[in-house]
Amino acid sequence: MTESAYRVETTARLAQWRIDNLASCTYRKSDPFKIGNWNWHLSLEKNRVLYVKLYPEISNLTRDNPPIASFIIRVVCSAGDRKAFTHPEIKDKQLKSNEDFVWPIEVPLTGKFIIDVEFLDLKTASPNDGEPCSIWAEGLTQKQSNATALACLGRMLTQSIHTDIIINASNGSIGAHRAVLSARSPVFHSMFSHNLQEKELSTINISDMSIEACQALLCYIYGNIKHEEFLAHRLALLRAADKYDISDLKEACHESLLEDIDTKNVLERLQNAALYQLPKLKSSCMRYLVRFGKIYDIRDDFNAFLLCAERELITDIFHEVLNTWKGF
CATH class of the missing domain: 2.60.210 (Apoptosis, Tumor Necrosis Factor Receptor Associated Protein 2; Chain A)
Structure with a gap:
């Protein structure tokens, strides 16, 4: 045959x-x-x-x-x-x-x-x-292309391929790429576009972030952050997103912080919501404390919180209390 x-x-x-x-x-x-x-x-x-x-x-x-x-x-x-x-x-x-x-x-x-x-x-x-x-x-080729590009971008970070900037965190350093940072953050773009110290010395000092949180920030910027890593560093990522004007990261942190409010974290999240102007998180925290009565479960912590909170935030909390009382 x-x-x-x-x-x-x-x-x-x-x-x-x-x-x-x-x-x-x-x-x-x-x-x-x-x-x-x-x-x-x-x-x-x-x-x-x-x-x-x-x-x-x-x-x-x-x-x-x-x-x-x-x-x-x-x-x-x-x-x-x-x-x-x-x-x-x-x-x-x-x-x-x-x-x-x-x-x-x-x-x-x-x-x-x-x-x-x-x-x-x-x-x-x-x-x-x-x-x-x-x-x-339709669009599968584009999806595959995007996935491949993201994977390559991630390897550029993890394998330090042609890095041209060093980021100094509070307890370590990591290499990155000016072009990638500039494309994701207008603040970084401004640093490298003008004759600032970061451009001259090829370093960025981020002393208010640990190396682990800084790594998570870069992984988000390069598109290969793991969910567990994101959850572990949400507050640090929120601060960095606000500082470096990375709006999509700020919104991602905002949405994530809404999902697991409890008595252990509600006061910290309320403070951050006021500090970084996160209206949904602020409203959710106040409702959790006042409408759901959790304020009584953490009375001592709440009293200590009132001693150091901004006056405007205290006013908003009492407005929430008054509005809740009107409903009864």
Whole structure:
């Protein structure tokens, strides 16, 4: 049997396997063919019934990210009037092994025929248990490009690739890139655009941040911060975002600090809300203290807080108390 007997012809989404002759009690498996991100096989097993199988080649990619396929498969007789047998459309079926799609054809086939597979869509599972994503979806190339660019940007930081500025934190130093910092912060941009000390000495002194918090700030700027790292340094990141005018980071900290207010942190967050002009956080903290009565659970701490708080903030708290009393 010639090599062409196992070859599958393909276009971007179509695969055809031409069978010249298939004897009884026969098993035949095609050469691998590439559709989408995966190599595929077709196989035939003929006894009393002809079984047609479609499956991805076993690989790390298939194990870790098996395809979720939508396709139409047909068997077309080459001779005469080209009679065709069509399987009902397969929709969003995950294929991992050669047992995941098996089509038994009980009609006897003789002579030459073609197995024709038209791939309608191929999807991969979302890493966050979201909806599967089509590899052919509009914008996927852009998403992949953005992800690759972010990964490279992250490596520039973690591997200190061509760094040209040193940031001195309170307990250590780390290298960074002027261009990246300038693009993310108008304050950094101004530092490097004028003849300031930072430009001349190629250093930035951030003595009010630990090296760990500074690392978290840079990871956010470079697009590769981990969620746990962000949570651990939210207040330091908020201060830095306000100081260096990184508005998206400030808003991210603002939204995050709203999510886990409790009696241990509410006074500190109220103080920061007033200091950095975070209206939603300020309102939420005051409601938590006054409307939900948590002020009584931390009475001593609250009294100490009033002794050092700004007069305007104290006034706002008492307005909240009065408004709450009016509601009863």
